[in-house]
Amino acid sequence: MCVQFKYVITVFRKQFLTLFFLVMGLGVFSGYSQSCNVELSVEKNRNTKSADESGAEFWMVLKNTSSSSASYDLSALSLEESCATKNKMTSAANVKLDVNILSQESNSLAGKGISLKAGQTYKFKVFVTVPKGTKYGTWSCIEVKAKSSACKQDINGTMLRVFVPDPSEG
CATH class of the missing domain: 1.20.5 (Single alpha-helices involved in coiled-coils or other helix-helix interfaces)
Structure with missing residues (x-):
C-alpha cells in the first residue's frame, strides 16, 4: 500500500x-x-477631405480598450494604393503630401509616446499640407497607426484620404 x-x-x-x-x-x-487592445478612429468618421492651400485637418481619437495602462507611438505612412472615390476617379498615381501628427494644442507628437490608462481616450489631429508643385486632381492615401510598446504587431491602422483640388475650379 x-x-x-x-x-x-x-x-x-x-x-x-x-x-x-x-x-x-x-x-x-x-x-x-x-496590451494590444486599442481603437484608433477619425472623429465623426470623416476620413476623406480636400487639401487646399491651407491644408486639411483630421481629428483622431485613440482609445485604450485594454484592462491595463499602455503607451502608444503614433505614425503616418503614405500609401501607394489608389484611394480615389467612384465619383472622383483619376488615373494619376497617388501623390506624397506633408503629414504632421499634432496634439490638441498643435504641438508635434513626432517621437513622443502617448500613455493611456485602461479605458482612457486621447484626441489629436493629423494635419496634411500640399507641397508646392503637387499635381492637381490627385489623391493621397495616408495610413495612421498606433503601436503599443507592449505589443509586437502593428495595431489598428486608419486610412485618411486626401484630394488635391485645382484651386482655379473654385
Missing part, C-alpha cells in the same frame, strides 16, 4: 506542475493580448 501511495503522489505532482505551468502560460498570453 505504501508503494501505491508514493505512486499517486508522484503522479499528482507531475499533473500539478503541468497544470500550474499551463495556467501561468495562459496568464502571460492573456496579458500580452490585452
Whole structure:
C-alpha cells in the first residue's frame, strides 16, 4: 500500500506542475493580448477631405480598450494604393503630401509616446499640407497607426484620404 501511495503522489505532482505551468502560460498570453487592445478612429468618421492651400485637418481619437495602462507611438505612412472615390476617379498615381501628427494644442507628437490608462481616450489631429508643385486632381492615401510598446504587431491602422483640388475650379 505504501508503494501505491508514493505512486499517486508522484503522479499528482507531475499533473500539478503541468497544470500550474499551463495556467501561468495562459496568464502571460492573456496579458500580452490585452496590451494590444486599442481603437484608433477619425472623429465623426470623416476620413476623406480636400487639401487646399491651407491644408486639411483630421481629428483622431485613440482609445485604450485594454484592462491595463499602455503607451502608444503614433505614425503616418503614405500609401501607394489608389484611394480615389467612384465619383472622383483619376488615373494619376497617388501623390506624397506633408503629414504632421499634432496634439490638441498643435504641438508635434513626432517621437513622443502617448500613455493611456485602461479605458482612457486621447484626441489629436493629423494635419496634411500640399507641397508646392503637387499635381492637381490627385489623391493621397495616408495610413495612421498606433503601436503599443507592449505589443509586437502593428495595431489598428486608419486610412485618411486626401484630394488635391485645382484651386482655379473654385
